Amino acid sequence: MDEPEETLVLEHPDVPAPPKQPGRFKLTGFAALHVLMAVPTLLFFILIVVGGVVAVAWVGLGILFLALPAGRWFAGRHRLIASRILGAPVPAEYRPVPKGTHLVGRVLIWARDPMTWRDLAWMLFAVTLGFVMSLLTVLLFLAIATGALWWYGAEPIMRYRARLDRGLLSYGTTERLEQRVQVLTETRASSIDHSAAELRRIERDLHDGAQARLVSVGMNLGLAESMYAEDPEQAARLVAEARATASAALGDLRSVVRGIHPPVLADRGISGAVQALALDMALPVTVTSELPGRPPAPVESAVYFAVAECLANIGKHAGAANAWVTLRYADGVLVTVVGDDGRGGANPDSGTGMRGVMRRLAAFDGTMTVSSPDGGPTLITLEVPCALSSQRTTPSSPTD
Template sequence: MTTDEHVDEQVDEQVDEQVDRTPGQLRLTGYVLAQLALGIVALVCAILTVVGAALMVVWVGTLLLAVSLPLTRLIADAHRRMAADVLGLDAPRPYRALPDHPWQKLLTVARDPMTYRDLLWCVWACTLGWVYALICLLELLVVVTWPLWWWGLGYQMRLRSHVDLWFLATSHTERLEKRVAVLTETRADAVDTAAAELRRLERDLHDGPQARLVALSMSLGLAEQLLATDPDGARRLVGDARETTSTAIGELRSVVRGIHPPVLADRGLVGAVQALALDMAVPVTVTADLDGRPPAPVESAVYFGVAECLANIGKHAGSSSASIALTHDGERLRATVADDGVGGADPDAGTGMLGLRRRLAAFDGTMTVSSPTGGPTEVVLEVPCDLSSPRTTPSSEPG
């Protein structure tokens, strides 16, 4: 295939993809008629808003705004949905949340930047936008062939929808501001989680290995004093010190596993999850389809997330079996933990699940829980990431 033929094929694919996302002609016709009718309503809203703002010194102006602003948002919502449908895009409602008090609600609407963008859009919708919709309708009436209908009406509506979304959709700057707010919140959660982990490690070391090592030092000191006068007593103290050493080593290993389990580093996420499943009192089936390994921080977060879910199954679910599925769709790593227990799990009720949600949020990950009363329960952990190195364990193994 020549270069020109390859380019033509790519263009055809892009055109076909755009066609698939474009609504049918009947729906486009309905949108044109709706835009013509709502254009008149937009004119009325613009007039009422301007008059109401001019008469704010008296109560009549407030009453006019109380009617015009909500009505403007209703017709703006309708045009936003139509424009997003025509273009095959997502255009969420961008207005600020409204308080319950009527006066505060009116102040919030008046201070919302989108209110003024709605007013500008009303001017466009009842003038050039209305003429544009009328042209589309006239084109529809004179079109007698399918290709002309498609490329004429469809192209015109897409162009109109771009203009509508320029007014009505969230701007690039506003999306960046929301993203910065989310990142600020998740960073604060990550810092708090790291501080809590450090405090936990300090407490575990203080209460476990440190206390054992102090006892070991005292036992060896007493044995040294008794070595000349009471060899048998010194021998017993040395034996006690050996047992204390073994206990301290075990506690140190437990602390290390809480930081980063060796099995996770050696066998990867699939192998580590299989090891968790083997320690469960109920049978757990592990299935996985991963063509590589995720980054180490993501791998650790998902591992501890699965461990928390299994711990909850062992404590509260009362299930007879459970399952774990690890998949990757090219963009997101997904871990699904399910059981046939009594259900009724509330992710906001315990600190474990809340901590898990914050841990995943640091990587733009999410946790969804489906647990109706009576069961079954399904927890889905998703984290966006790429897979890198080849997997080192089998893709599936019954737990």
């Protein structure tokens, strides 16, 4: 008789263990926290509703300015509890408020944020059905006669409460897809506009530069041909002028090509190309690259021109003594930081150059973050998700 086969289960070392689920006592503790926070949640819900009704007056704006952040704080605590119960994060996806936004503008951003209205719906749930569910869990634990009901009921009640919290306090799959489609539509439209503007620039450069010079070459050669028999010396001078003009036209064409895709970028990659930009600066620029490979060519081009714009702004406006550029790759994202020790106060909304950088990066789902307090330093962080193609590293290179 054969012995039964032994099943051997191997755990892969690279696969993280699932998070430990909270037990009944911890779930009951979470329920008690829900009960304790129900009263202030109700208070701030009332304040937000009242503030919204009387928002036409300054007192209403003041109430909203204080009550909305407080309501978000309580919502954040419930997100944290729900994430621990469910073993998965419940993100707070509020719209960012730009630094320095005044009271009215801040309240308007909050009012237009769909997550604010989700918070209000959650508050109403938290002080009604959610409160009943959490209170029931606590009462079942405290009553000796209901110990068995608590033992079997605490876990499903609290997990269902956590799923309801998550459903109200974070976007669902459909909403995320809708937001993603909207973002992609906006970025692609911006990319198309940028491409059309680039084509117009190239056409203008060719028309005003190389084309005009080539027309002049043709005219000079035509005159030289007609004058060759009667005045060979003048014809030779015209041919020499045509040759010089043709060389200038070739230079114009090379400039246009460099504006489309710089040869140094194709030859040396983003690290070498940024070092070449640094060498052209009037102030010392230190370039540090920790890239284990090369990004795709379109990403390299976008980051190159973004860094070029940032360095140009440093040279024109920062009044800096030193600048630096850092390139690194982490978690599938190419991160480029351009900094300087200048006067600070950089505002990406004050010029078209930085907005162009944002549009260029947005086409690749990239972002730009600016930190520039008065007095400096200024740090511009460019992040673009991408994959690297080859294992090559460019060492650090200070330039003077």
